[in-house]
Amino acid sequence: MTLVTTFFLPLAQAIAKGRGIPDLPLAVVPHPYDTLPDAELLQIADRILPSVVEAVCQVKAKPAVRG
DSSP, rough: EEEGGGGGGGHHHHHHHHHTTTTTTEEESSSSOEEEEEEHHHHHHHHHHHHHHHHHHHOOOOOOOOO
């Protein structure tokens, strides 16, 4: 799970794909978020929290790399 702002979403997707994890879960928040009022930040957190919890609770086994 990676938290990313809308501005950096294409970059995050490209990096994830380049590193072999194109299905990396991304929680997307508005850019910039540091200027938003606290009430709006709480609404955003409430909106993305279920997907964050789901992503970090999933266990995906990857084959061991031997070499």
